[in-house]
Amino acid sequence: MDVLDKIVDEITLVISKVRREELYDVVSIIKKDSKIFVDGQGRSGLIAKGFAMRLMHLGYEVYVVGETITPSIQKGNIYFSISGSGESECVILNTKKAKEKGCIIVSITSKPHSTIGILSDKTIIVPGDTKNDVGEARNSVQLLSSLFDQSLHIVLDALCLILSKENNISNKEATERHW
Template structure:
């Protein structure tokens, strides 16, 4: 199992070495605004989106996961963060397009800056990781489907949360106080 873990870590590292470190600056700036944030994704990317939303909630951000029963309607000035490796997931594109139509800022995280999702977004954060489509511009991977993209999204979003918590001086104790206590 150590060999497989080493392969995964090497692949994730390879993707991050291809990225320009400034690509998250706009996302961090948006998180520091007073706007509500709606995060959307489907499948495993949806799980990464919900993990990101959960951690942002722990950090005190006014955030919602699209599709949950308690998610309110979007309004002008809100931020939508749409996550799709391929950038072609219809439900994610639909939410992003509706958000843009309503006057929301749309920020996408994808591998494809020529995708339908990228085309309806104001900002695109490119993660050049392998997806199920295995396009030429994607980093090669021995892992199945979009595993590499999803792993990179999770690590990147955790890094964004770490940066946010440090710049906002949010303590572990404060985040822990927002952790669920009805489990």
């Protein structure tokens, strides 16, 4: 078994199961004047930061929850709750706070019936294995939540590509916002 081929095959299978209408449903709520907050823990949190950076390159006002310059969240803001298991404690607490403030909650998870899945207004299911999947539930040869995280990155990049096309944002324009 070639590990690179196996990883690519696993990611391809997960991506094939992502419902495209969920992507477009989320795109429909993101406006140029939206204030967007992204949240995740661990590796999913690192991918969330990459997503926030790409949204900034597209001209959106975006913040990463927990950073020192992140303002308070307000009613009507969009909050991305990202967790493979949907049960990351800090993300759950922040999702509940955003919900109480009247934010639009978008969860991205592999578990639609998880806590963040239930709290969300919009959900994108990325059905990659997470660290809690064991035995019959585990389909990946990769460790922990690698398959979810890799697939998450691709899905979030696809979301940004759709947004860039809908807003006619060229690579040149995005590059001008790049550090």
